[in-house]
Amino acid sequence: MSEVKLAAAVRTEFGKGASRQLRRDSLVPTVLYGHGTDPVHIALPAHELGLALRTPNVLLSLDIEGGATELAIPKAVQRDAIKGSLVHVDLILVKRGEKVTVEIPVQAEGELAAGGNLLEHVLNTLSVEAEATHLPEAVTVSVEGLEAGASVLAKDITLPKGSTLVTDADAVVLQVLAAQAEEPAAEAEATEGAEA
Numbered sequence: 001m002s003e004v005k006l007a008a009a010v011r012t013e014f015g016k017g018a019s020r021q022l023r024r025d026s027l028v029p030t031v032l033y034g035h036g037t038d039p040v041h042i043a044l045p046a047h048e049l050g051l052a053l054r055t056p057n058v059l060l061s062l063d064i065e066g067g068a069t070e071l072a073i074p075k076a077v078q079r080d081a082i083k084g085s086l087v088h089v090d091l092i093l094v095k096r097g098e099k100v101t102v103e104i105p106v107q108a109e110g111e112l113a114a115g116g117n118l119l120e121h122v123l124n125t126l127s128v129e130a131e132a133t134h135l136p137e138a139v140t141v142s143v144e145g146l147e148a149g150a151s152v153l154a155k156d157i158t159l160p161k162g163s164t165l166v167t168d169a170d171a172v173v174l175q176v177l178a179a180q181a182e183e184p185a186a187e188a189e190a191t192e193g194a195e196a
Contacts, residue, residue: 003061003071003133004052010065011041019088028086032062032072034093040064046086053077053086057102057135060091071095073102073132094132101129101166104136106157106173110144116179117148123173127166128159136160141174148178 011018011029019029027043042064052058053074062070072091080087094100103125112119130136141157155169 003059004048004055005061005063006044006048006052008042008044008062008064010067011043014041023085023087028089030089030091032070032091032093033075034072035095037093044089049089050086053089056105056137059094059133059135062091071132073100073135096133098132099129100132100135101127102135104128104163105138107138107140108143108174109140110142112143112176113145113147115148117146118177118179119143119146120175120177121173122175123154123167123171126154126157126159126173128163129166130160130163134162136163143174143176146176148176151175 008030009027011022013021022029022043023046026046028046028049030042030044030049032040032042042062044062052060057073060072060074062072064070071094073094074089075092076090077086078088079085092100105125106121106123108119108121126139128136128139136159139157139159141152143152146152151172152174153169154165154167154171154173157165157173159165
């Protein structure tokens with residue numbers, strides 16, 4: 001996993017007005033937590049942060065003005081409901097070699113057995129523990145040839161090297177649902193006529 005370097009300005013003004021002004025200046029109000037330290041209020045460039053957050057569990061290298069360079073991962077991201085622009089971001093401090101628990105997306109690949117069956121994602125993500133500078137971006141599961149009624153449990157999924165499963169091992173992640181048979185048109189019309 002690559003690090004994304006961002007320049008971070010320390011925030012000294014707080015509240016809605018100050019946050020709105022930051023967003024007008026193409027900056028995102030951000031809070032940096034972790035390791036028993038006081039939260040650090042910073043502002044990050046909106047465009048670069050938005051690009052970085054497209055990668056799940058991205059590792060950010062923050063060059064904080066007047067301070068040291070810190071490593072962090074996203075904890076909570078708030079976006080504008082209509083525009084989709086970043087409103088506020090919470091980051092967690094991490095250190096090289098430290099283990100952290102993160103959610104990774106589950107991606108399915110392959111074709112189900114014939115018959116028009118449906119694949120249901122019971123869990124869209126898995127909780128895994130991994131080294132902070134080697135966080136997996138996603139896990140891919142093959143559903144090739146699975147029949148109706150088949151399911152994939154968390155323990156059946158091969159995790160990326162260096163990752164440990166935190167999600168309950170017996171949790172259903174994916175399951176194949178049988179295609180619903182449609183009522184023949186004649187029966188449906190007869191039923192509608194009887195109800196009238």
